Each structure stands twice: as structure tokens, then as C-alpha cells.
């Protein structure tokens with residue numbers, strides 16, 4: 475009987491529980507033993523390991539966060555931390571590991587693979603900034619959460635004829651901002667992948683106002699600019715009252731969308747199937763509508779690219 479393990483690492487994302495459930499149940503289906511490692515690589519160093527069964531992952535598919543909990547662990551990047559992690563895997567006879575997280579977490583997995591541990595990654599981050607996959611677990615829920623919040627803001631914006639600047643998550647990636655901006659009908663979207671041009675924002679707002687829009691919404695990805703500064707700039711340049719809202723961590727939490735649960739199910743099953751095939755150092759991925767696998771090296775070598783097509787369309791629809 476093969477023994478595999480699963481952990482979640484980096485920032486939590488809604489749908490991680492669906493992926494854990496899928497890994498555990500698929501492993502059990504193929505008569506493998508499956509262990510959970512709590513708190514990501516920190517738990518691997520600390521030997522924080524528990525046995526998982528199909529029943530133990532019941533009633534979690536609808537829950538946000540991760541029941542295995544997660545961590546960022548600097549110690550795992552050191553030779554001493556890595557050696558402790560490997561000792562834990564050896565102690566429990568773990569032959570293969572599924573890592574659910576972002577590309578940073580996959581670097582940890584890659585380091586383990588150099589010592590003969592089979593590793594497969596599942597993309598799990600709300601930022602959807604992992605090269606090689608169209609979708610990562612958590613993104614769809616985060617976008618839906620932000621859009622729902624903005625719909626509420628829009629009610630008060632239209633009642634008072636206010637301009638709203640809304641900051642969404644995304645330090646390095648404008649993926650959330652672009653999808654949210656499209657879905658919420660933003661007048662302007664600022665993303666970190668493009669140079670910031672305050673005059674462009676102003677021109678877009680003025681154009682919207684000329685055709686009668688009295689309560690435009692500007693979406694700012696947190697890595698693009700400080701939303702407060704954008705608000706201050708607009709206050710000094712437009713006649714309307716300007717308010718700023720930072721959505722913050724509400725975008726991370728909450729029950730996963732159907733899409734993220736389905737992704738968790740698909741990715742978890744594929745990850746275990748790949749381990750059983752003897753595959754290692756790959757991330758499961760969505761390419762078009764197909765589940766596939768991408769080598770970690772490709773994930774590391776490629777740069778995340780913004781969906782500038784969305785940006786163009788959002789600009790057209792804002793006129």
C-alpha cells in the first residue's frame with residue numbers, strides 16, 4: 475500500500491478544502507494510505523501529521539479556509555529546515571506529497587523532490603497569478619465576493635451620486651481587479667502590470683460623466699496604487715464626492731463558489747492519479763477546458779501575464 479500526504483501552504487484560498495477532500499477520497503479509492511500535514515511546511519518540520527480517511531474530510535466541501543491550516547515558513551527554505559521536513563516524511567513512510575498553494579509553495583516541493591520525494595502541486599491562490607494554469611483554486615470565489623460587495627456599494631453610490639474607489643486584492647497581479655472590474659461595470663481599472671496614468675483615469679471618469687453617469691466605480695488592485703491616494707487625486711480633480719473602500723480580507727474568506735469546489739475536485743483527483751503514475755515535479759493545471767499537468771520548471775521560468783484583453787473590453791464597455 476502506497477502512502478501519500480497532502481498539505482496546504484502560503485495564503486489560504488476558498489476551495490482548498492474541496493481539493494483536500496478530493497485528494498483524500500481519490501487516494502482511498504485507489505487503496506492508498508493518506509496523511510495530512512498541518513500548517514504547511516512548518517507542520518512538516520514539527521511533525522504535525524494526522525491520518526486522514528474518507529470520513530474525516532466529510533462536511534468540509536462548503537467551508538472556506540483550509541482544515542489543514544496553512545503557514546508561511548521561512549525555516550523550510552534553509553538546509554536544516556528542509557532536512558527536518560524530509561525526516562518527518564521518512565518517519566511516516568510518505569512516498570508522495572500533494573502541495574496545495576502558490577508558486578512559492580511549489581518551490582518548497584521542488585526542493586523536496588531533489589531528495590527523491592514524489593511531489594505534485596495544486597494551484598491554490600485567490601490571485602490567479604500562477605503561470606501555466608488558466609485557473610487557481612479560490613480566484614472565482616474571491617471575484618464573486620468582491621463583486622457582491624461592490625453591488626452593495628453601488629446602491630449607496632447611486633443614491634448619493636458619489637464616485638467610489640474600491641481597492642481589491644492583488645499585489646503582483648491584476649487578475650482579481652480585471653475580472654471584478656468587468657463584472658461590476660467599473661469606469662476604470664488600475665492593475666500592477668501596467669504603468670499608472672492618473673490622466674487616463676480622469677479622462678475615463680469625465681467621459682462617463684459626460685454621458686450621464688453620476689456614480690462611477692474605479693477598481694484599484696492593491697499593488698497598482700494606494701487607493702487612498704487615488705481617491706485624494708480624484709477629489710482634487712472632479713466635482714463629485716469621492717469615497718474610498720478597501721475590501722481587504724473579506725475577499726479571502728467565505729464558502730467556495732461551485733466553480734472552486736469543482737476545480738478542487740478535478741485537481742485533487744488528477745494529482746493523486748499523477749502520483750500513482752510515478753509523475754513528479756508537476757503542477758496540475760487547467761488549460762482551455764482541460765485538466766493537464768505542467769512541469770514546475772515551466773511554472774518557475776514563466777512570468778505571470780495580465781489578461782490585457784479583459785482590460786481592453788472593460789475600457790470599451792465603460793464608455
Ligand code: ATP
Nearest residue numbers: 484485546547550551575576577578579581582599
Ligand atoms: P501565495 O500565492 O498565497 O503567496 P505561495 O505558495 O506563493 O502562495 P509563499 O509565501 O511564496 O506563498 O510560499 C509558501 C511557503 O513555501 C514559504 O513560506 C516556504 O515555506 C515555502 N517556500 C517558498 N519558496 C521556497 C524555496 N525556495 N525553498 C523551500 N521552500 C520554499
